[in-house]
Amino acid sequence: MLASIPLKDIQIQDRFWKERLDLVRKEIIPYQWEAMNDRVPNAEPSHCIENYRIAAGQAQGSFYGEVFQDSDLAKWLEAVAYVLSFQPDPKLEKLADEAIELVCAAQQPDGYLNTFFTIKEPDQRWRNLREGHELYCAGHMMEAAVAYFEATGKRRLLDAMMRLADLICNTFGPEEGKIHAYPGHEEVELALFRMYRATGVRRYLELSAYFINCRGTGENYFRNVNDRPGYLPIWGSMDTNSDMSYYQAHQPVREQKQAAGHAVRAMYLYSAMADLAGELKDEGLLNACKTLWNDVTERQMYVTGGVGASGILERFTTDYDLSNEMAYAESCASIGLMLFGLRMNRVTRQAQYFDPVERALYNTVLASVALDGKSFFYVNPLEVWPKACMPYTSKEHVKPVRQPWFSCACCPPNVARTFASLGQYIWAQDSQRVYLNLFISSTVKAKNGAILKLETEFPMGNVLKITSDQVLELAVRIPGYGKNFRANVSYRKENGYGVFELEAGKELEIQFDAPACFIRANPEVRACSGKVCIQRGPVVYCLEEIDNGSNLSALSVDTAVSPGERESDIPGGLMITASGKRRRAWTDDKLYGEIPSQYEETVLQAVPYAFWGNREKGEMTVWIRES
């Protein structure tokens, strides 16, 4: 198995990504702190911090927000921890320490932590696992605790979360007297695994395995949860009682062949399955992960790395059902895909898992945050006609502009923690060699204290310059889109990597070609029939109204002419141009008629999907009719 390199040993110098990381530290983290404290004008109220204060007895009032509101602070703390690992910031650390004291004050004497149940329903603990999100929130705070301990060496939150993990271990499990069940929203499985890794306490691993292995087996725990005495409905309007696939609980996980149900839940479950498969060398479980990964990435993933197509219940539907204008493609689900792919790479040492990871990162996840870090997408459609995104319609989930905050604010802090932990996606190592997975300029301190440095302009340019101060074996991922992968020294291919022997102080130079090209979808994808999109390396491009006029559906592209590149002051610095046609508007106002189509020549101008909607509100489309 590949091991991660601690974030404190990775310094990112990359021009573009360093700016994103600075944005996380200087803008997104402080902004989210203000949002959680309800101090951002015109944003959806959060009440997250106030809930903790009330649960801690430091304030009066009632709980407000989603049942999982606690997890916003957990993800914020986790993001802070990652930032502190590579960038000391005493002011930020002090703020985080104070937040941790608040969390500890809200924790109950027996270790229990959840402000919704503590404030509102103290008698309902662990009784509605289908909707209650207690284990989900617990998981996020455990992840924050491990990250904060690894970043700062401080045990305060880790010790508190060990008490919570111990309580959960004493409450759930196969033994008599315990609750034989698993969480409605997976996450604690991942977290218990991290707690096990950080503390060495084996029962955390065992409970994670229990939650995974009993899922979907025997008499379904969720199905009749409402018939139980004292059942408290939390989401009264949501009838998912009959569809256990929504919770990935329709079959034992090893028998699941198709990604199903709520996309974020699915991704977190599959990620935890990959962790467990690697740790226990469980081939059966690993095979289930491979099958599910293939289904997601070969049949249910948008070209932008978005997953979970349905706007109703944020879920997977069926293979090849990838509507563009109705897409849900939640930011968190793409982050989940990154977590899943990262683990599959770690367990199998196969480079291929990083193609979808990179696709999700450079497109959907990057698009989730405005360039100023102050507004966010939760839903990531591939086609937007702002006028049609109306409330109380089937497109009300599509927001044509990024929002300052959300009543359900899972995505913004999730993006912050993902950007802040970017280092783990770039470098990895095992006993034999160092691995380079993403092409982001950085310096890493690897095994035996070796210092490696990567310099590149990627994705603008496809040259990688790598030096090491020691003799070392380095595996560099050969990206799926990279043609003519070549280097100034010889190398061998292994598991999708080029493997090089680095000499101390001698520069390795690698190049590959990834020119802008037209991509088509499998003919089974009805929504993309007769259409192409433009991709350059991992970057998917889109047309915006501001560059191409209104009614983007009237445009078509001539794929016989190769796309051109044009330097521009748009973010990302590069526009792609393509020859195309525009269908002329009709002069009479008929809706239908025997009227021949007329076209005029035009040049299409495409910008990276990640940066759409940063200039002005308008139409956008990724897929373009092929003429």
Ligand SMILES: [Zn+2]
């Ligand atoms: Zn989300």
